[in-house]
Amino acid sequence: MTKYDELTEFLLRLGDSALIHAQRLCEWTGRAPALEEEMGMMNVGLDLVGQARNWYEYAAERINDGTDADTLAFRRDERAFRNLLLVEQPNGDFAVTMTKQFFYDAWQFHLLTMLKDAGDERIAAIATKSLKEVTYHLRRSSQWVERLGDGTEESHQRMEKAIDTVWRFTFELVEKSDAELVLSESGNIPALSELPEQWLATVNNVFAKATLTVPDEPSAFYLSARTGMHSEHLGMLLAEMQFLQRAYPDASW
Amino acid sequence: MPAGELIATDQQGRSGGEADIQYAYSVLEEVMDPEVPVVSVMDLGIVRDISWADGHLFVVVTPTYSGCPATEYIETSIRDALQNAGFSHPKVAQRLDPAWTTDWINEQGRNRLKAYGIAPPVGSSSKRSLLSGITPVECPNCGSEDTEQLSEFGSTACKSLYRCKFCLEPFDYFKCI
Incomplete structure (x- = not known):
């Protein structure tokens, strides 16, 4: 399925995940439970759109056929997207949104911490910059998970339900990848072998404080972001996100 | 060229x-x-x-x-x-590297932010201060340190929202990154 080399695919995995997660956050505009949280979600989304753009610009330079960041965001079909299955899942209630946010933040936090020392200088620079923002995101989502998990009986139940809803998609956050092994052997990125353990340690730590139960290790199933086999939700998300550029190509403000 | x-x-x-x-x-x-x-x-x-x-x-x-x-x-x-x-x-x-940090805001900038009603970033940026977020922020209006955070984010991504418990005014705090 893959069209590009491992490094470009890896950049798309990072960029697509940030963009799709940001798009989901934007869906909360005008609907968030509190004005402060709406601003919080929009600002996190804004950081992620900026990060996606940085990854896309690098990917576009590598693809080098006239593709730019906008083409990657707005002119690719579902099967070409490499975002994590987790981030394309519907927002559900605030508990589901925060659970997704926390799982994704923890994954980004540990991944970017490793990529700060990447042999590829461009990756190291983008990771260093993004990590500052993601550290703040993780702080916020961890606090929310604790507050809701260790809150009222209802908030606790909703969190348990939210975890049940999205946990199965987290297998992608803890899977080992041959492509990434190739990239670390060639010196582009550091070895990511400890990423799964570190991610799980953060989840364990925060869930313990939140009085939430960590489910058993998730197992892989037939969907996979690496091959563009997405859940049905991504297509609908793209239909909305890409509408303007598809209907009116090259429209600008 | x-x-x-x-x-x-x-x-x-x-x-x-x-x-x-x-x-x-x-x-x-x-x-x-x-x-x-x-x-x-x-x-x-x-x-x-x-x-x-x-x-x-x-x-x-x-x-x-x-x-x-x-x-x-x-x-x-x-x-x-x-x-x-x-x-x-x-x-x-x-240029992305090294990444921008609030440590680069000069003294004049900090004073100007404060005079404008925005609390300037406190201390220096470090991973620890980002993760814990426990730093007393001084109210730019009355100077009291008896303040509390209302929201992690304020009107823009670079700021968070605080309230002074002494003079009761809400204010923006320029986050330390």
């Missing part, structure tokens, strides 16, 4: 030396942030370098937040200001 640019370099009629660079810096002291119009791009520390490259003034800018919508506006403002000051074809380039 297109032929036209060869003719219209920024050195035309100028020495193209150190004095011009100092002049360019002074021009940028007057280019204000669009969101917080009391601090200049020099105060914020986002102008990292000004030099001469192939007869053009070459300005290196490090953006604050990855998604900051003001980034492009600021780059355009810098270019416009330099053109108005007589540098006909200044080049503005982005």
